[in-house]
Amino acid sequence: MELKREVGLLWQQFKALLVKNLLLSWRNKRATFLQLFASLVFILLLFCIDRATRSMNYGTTAYKSVTDPLVSFYPSIPPCEDKLYIKFPCFDFLWSGNDSFRVRNIVRSIMANNPGRAIPSSKVMSFTTKEEVDEWILNNQNRVPGALHFRETNATFISYGLQINSTVATKRGHFEDPTFKFQIPFQVAAEREVARSVIGDSNFGWVVGFKEFAHPARETFSALSTIGPAFFLAFAMFGFVLQISSLVAEKELRLRQSMSMMGLYESAYWLSWITWEGILSLVSSLLLILFGMMFQFDFFKKNNFAVVFLVFFLFQLCMTGLAFMLSAFVSKSTSANTVGFSLFIIGFLTQIVTLVGFPYKKQFSRIIRNVWSLYPPNLLAAAVDLLVQATATPEDAGISWSRRDKCSLDDTECVITINDVYIWLISTFFVWLVLAIYFDNVIPNASGVRKSVFYFLMPGYWTGKGGNKVEEGGICSCSASVSEQEHTIPDDEDVLEEESIIKKDAREGTIDPSVAVQIRGLVKTYAGTRDIGCGKCKKTSPYHALKGLWMNFSEDQLFCLLGPNGAGKTTAINCLTGITPVTSGDALIYGYSIRSSVGMSKIQRLIGVCPQVISLLLYLNEHMCAHLHGAFFKW
Structure with a gap:
């Protein structure tokens, strides 16, 4: 029987180890399925949180781009029961200045000529002075949406003032704008009836239209920006824990040692693991993006596919290198869950700090940023934040492949781009991989065998002679x-x-x-x-x-x-x-x-x-x- 040598042997060992990893993954189908499809669960959770957030803001146009607002004519004073969080019994409005006969007529006209419905006298309360109104409101909170204060100076001059509860209220997704719902109807009614009283024509036409000012959409709360990095990190931790567990189990059961006894090339061993984990990372990253598109997230739809894919693929690859390195320090496969949970907690906390702005702003030194970027979850948080900001409003087009190395035009504090994240993830992967190989050789195995601390300085290690x-x-x-x-x-x-x-x-x-x-x-x-x-x-x-x-x-x-x-x-x-x-x-x-x-x-x-x-x-x-x-x- 012939024996293969050198490159032929390396290739044969690589194929055998790759088949071994495939068979082990097939035997552990549940864990492999969870590693590949866990992203569906996290995307579904993000979708539910995002839709719940959107439902809270559907009643306002603040988070929509308004280029041609609709005109509102004949605004009507609504009944007090329409106000959110009103207490009963309630009043449609209060007014002061009832010591003036002319003012009393103006208020009666406001009540009778209210578009759509006449306001009954039982829903209105009058006072002599503003101070009395303030005292009543203080003692009867949330029972009236507003008040009108009139003062007759002479026959041709009548002034008035508005007192409105301007607090914006929301309830179960319904948004109440006090300006358009209460202030403008009170203002139009008061001006209309004051004008008719001054000119002495009760049928004088008074048609005024109102519309909000055109405006771009405001950046709303983003579930992907705030909790997305933590969810994506949790998704990657499934493969991370399985990787450490597999590597440690081979050492713990002395399977790695047995393979070394058969002449296993160290390069074939690590290359097989890198290839296998790279394939799993490739598939899981593609599934993550497809699930994101399936749930119609702008984050996945508007940003370039290759840009988003490389972020998640390189991140998982970098976490694989970190898993290789940490496996050298773990002696029991049962400890893999503890290591994974500990790193998740640390990553979750550092991601929160990253999203706040530390240290990716100009005020922080490059040394701090470089040290911070060695931990892969921090780079993931920075990349997700950049991609979310690029799709924050409906008009944002996302990050294209050609603009991956450019900052946003309105970001004056930009010190890192998506392309920089790619470079950091690739670099740190090789850093962790080199450290993994080094520690794997110098830390004693289960039998106490290890190499010299300076083994890599020996020419024979590189030449094989x-x-x-x-x-x-x-x-x-x-x-x-x-x-x-x-x-x-x-x-x-x-x-x-x-x-x-x-x-x-x-x-x-x-x-x-x-x-x-x-x-x-x-x-x-x-x-x-x-x-x-x-x-x-x-x-x-x-x-x-x-x-x-x-x-x-x-x-x-x-x-x-x-x-x-x-x-x-x-x-x-x-x-x-x-x-x-x-x-x-x-x-x-x-x-x-x-x-x-x-x-x-x-x-x-x-x-x-x-x-x-x-x-x-x-x-x-x-x-x-x-x-x-x-x-x-x-x-």
Whole structure:
């Protein structure tokens, strides 16, 4: 059977891992479905909140663009029962100046000539002075919409004043404008009857039309602008938690370690995860936009499709990089929910601060903005706010692809554009990815294996060459500091002779070509423990599993390790295959050192290990381990 190498092996491992991710997602169909279609639930919630907000303002034209207002003729004084929050019994209006006969006639004419209905005397109350009116209103709040104050100076001059409750009232979506509903009808009625009284013609025509001033629409409350970022963040957290959980589970169950034993390329591992999560992010972002369009949000309809898509796709991709990095610090998959919830709370709070304006205004320094932009939810909030502002009114056309790198014309505090958000999301994705790979290598795995802190400075890591010498050591070693085991001279002459031969080879730097594996004083010591409780300190001594093993494995020969339980057989195999870090000593497998990260990578691609977890019921081509090891199948 042929074994693939280099690029061919990398491609085969990538395909095998991608199929693995696909199968795992299919087996966990509920979580995958939730990750892809959770956006529908959040879009539906946003739709309900948005429609509830709109229904509160449907009775006013303040949030509509009015270019040619309608003219209102013959405004009528409405009955007091039409006023919102009025208390009963109520009055249509009050008036003062009843000590004047002429004023009394004017008020009677207002009541009789009210368009549409005559006002009965029981719905009007008169006073002599304004002070009396004020006192009555103070003692009887919300029982009358307004009052008229008349004063007769002479036969040709009668003045009047209006006293209106100008508080704008809304109730269950009904908007009450006191100016057009009460003030103007009172004003027209008073002026009409005063004019008729002064000129002495009770049938004098008085036709006056009123209309509101043309105006653009005001920016209304936007559910997408205020709570949209938090909803979009919550939607992305489903994939974020699943990603961390999957990565940590592979480490926790030592599946990642098993794949590494089969010669897994680190690049193939990360590339497969990036590709798979990129596909899920692509699909979920498309579904999010389609659901937004389905519910007729201007945010999704007016802004360019590619502009909106890249915001959500790059954000989810950036969160994937952050998940990769954080997974290196999490040891149990059950902790993924806690990590996800904690980041959501932090993101929710920082998004609120971002929407207030911090730090994306000119008054804040660039350094603060750069640090703030490292956290992906902050960039999402800034991008959503820009897209919402571009569709705030019916006349706004949204952000086109050609204007993605330009600020709004009326935004004098603009320091970040949609294009800047793209650049930041892509940059931070690579920052998190690089940190994820670094921490994944330097933080010990479940077996305590890790690379040197400065492993990336070693040429062999990049070139793949070398590996025949121990390159790690000192404080940057992958082994822990434990007490050394005193060397004991073997009693068996054959064992002593082989030890002498191996030591000579080590001193001279040579090795017999017929030797496949040479073990040079392999030592594995497990550090003791110290338990403190109930005022007592219990300390256990270090356990020496291997006490200096010296032996050669000849090529093309069957070699068996025999011994009772606890003799160190499994420990020796684990050290040779990279499962367990070595305390001291070394071993060369086909000339590559197990104490070198480059050497161990090459060893794992050369040797074959059959762990007990692999079932014998599967054919070779059905084992993912065979694909990772480079097995090439001819059918």
